[in-house]
Amino acid sequence: MKYLDEFRNSDLVHNAIARLHRITHHPWVIMEICGGQTHSIMQNGLNLLLPEKIELVHGPGCPVCVTSLELVDKALAIAAQPDVIFCSFGDMLRVPGSSGDLFSLRASGSNIKIVYSPMDAVKIAQQNPGKQVVFFAIGFETTAPVNAMSVLQASALKLDNYSILVSQVTVPPAMEAILSSPLNRVQAFLAAGHVCAVMGYHQYFTIAEKYQIPIVVTGFEPLDLVNGILKTVDLLEQGLNKVENAYSRIVTEKGNVAAQNIINTVFKKVDRNWRGIGMIPMSGLGLREEFELFDAEKRFSIAHISTHESEICISGQVLQGSVKPDHCPAFGTICTPENPLGATMVSSEGACSAYFRYANGKDSTS
């Protein structure tokens, strides 16, 4: 903890903020990709200390928020079947499907368990040979290695009652989708530190060059975030479209090669629907043919799911940074964490929930 305390040190943060004020001469729009960063910014009140010329917009890096409605509905359909134990990270239980959510399904008697790791779900499968155990494998590159590992372990244990419902997404295609949008305002990215810890940052060089945009790998503590913003503004002010690493205590250019190998052994790149945004080609991971046995979508007959997405919530625009959470007419009035209209208000990493929880609708950066 002492180690982390140094990255929360008020004096160090204020020195870095003072430097940021000195070097910021032009208005800049910077997107932090990861919902964890959004929450840290709001939780620490960092947004109130930044120069007025810097606008932070909040990216789509919340795995709960972007899991497609179709997959949530499939999860509900599987979890409702008898003899199924449906395992999920807790945050997914409140995310709405077309009719109902996993919390409601659990209240009506379905066997739905919150687990902290897919390895726990594998254990549950071992302990319950008469039940089908399904894990809702959501997340970015950060959860992909352990979710893949659970498949490898189930395979080694020859478990025929374990499968995963895959909703893995990857960051770089989403960044390209945002940059290619006619609505794009983003001039630089703070890349998500934990994703880069797994994947490295070599893949960002081509994006920086193609879209002429600086990308800075950034961590999550207040000092990490200020240092990331500082490097980004420095590059922007100099007109340099480079990739830099402001989280070098965790991230290397190559990343965690062993974890990448596990991902590549089990998963392949597939097209993926992002909730609120739409289909982004090759932006997801799906199980390779040799692991199809562990694919819940193939194990259960859930092909005929019809989804219905309402049009009240604009969380898709929030997820790509074109609208700030508190600029939504529903924010804080008909849409609250207790009565969420969209996943961005549900998830602990969602931008709307960060605004509601910490800023009560007031953000000095806008």
Next chain:
Amino acid sequence: MINDLPNLTNPVCAVPHSHNDYIVMGHGSGGGMTHNLIQKVFAPHFTNSSLDANNDFGIVENTGKNRLAISTDAHIVSPLFFPGGDIGRLAVCGTVNDVSMSGAEVIGLTASFIIEEGFPIKDLERIAISMSIAAKEAGVKIVSGDTKVVERGKADGVFISTSGIGYIPEGTDIGGANAKPGDAVIISGTVGDHGMAVLTARGDLGLETQIRSDVAPLNGLIHSLLLEIPDVHVLRDPTRGGLATTLNEIATQSEVNITINEASIPLNPEVSSTCELLGFDPLYVANEGKLILILPDTMAEKALRILKNHQYGREAVKIGMVLPDPQKRVLLRTRIGSNRILDVMTGEMLPRIC
């Protein structure tokens, strides 16, 4: 790389379901969902001035000059035995503390047990002994009880409901609506210990910690305090929903702003790092042996001396002030010297994903 771009011009999202029809676990979290359930289902039918004061105790006018404080609390916990305590100690202390937060001297408790078929009698006896020890420590008697058994699967081991009663001394007026601008806000020690002790004791996190529950009777501490400082405005134990949710309740009841300093909130380092790991905020984690004390700032130093002299108040510290503000909110001055809203917990607290 991207040939067919997604349509980013008109994205939409779903309208979810607000859990108005069936009970879900979040209704029992002690946060916003619990509050809404009570307001919707119970408050309209039970309404009276004592209940509507929204304290953890109710006050009944007696024919004599003393008023009676009454409180009741159902205790469910898994596991039943955890580091630092068990459901028996919890059942006694929880109700002793709720009654004591009115400034009352607790004079008696009742206890009713709902026991699941197949529950080991030796465990029940262990719980009874623990209750007896806690009651002796608090100086109260368990004067009446009830026992019911339900079929296997209809309860989780044992549930214990306790009620308590106490006399409020003449002139004492302590309650959640009494915080006034200029008052100091004091916490009697580290926050989050009970919740994290129980959570890690369940074993499903794969974490081994030395965290112990703080479950303790606070009536002795409160007695010492009120003997020397009668002018206490608010006493409340931050149980479910934690310090943050309880401060919000007080801010709402008293129609004030409460501003606290993040850096001054005492935290057991192991609680802090376990919360860090799981993505929990210790300010929302339950306590069972701590109290929030709000009183005129001029009395704060004296109050701290008294609390620190008591075994359950050794780490007492002033964490903030009550300020005039019609918005009735709780503000946190963050460690890096900025401000943010400290909101109530909504539903269940859930661990982070990555």
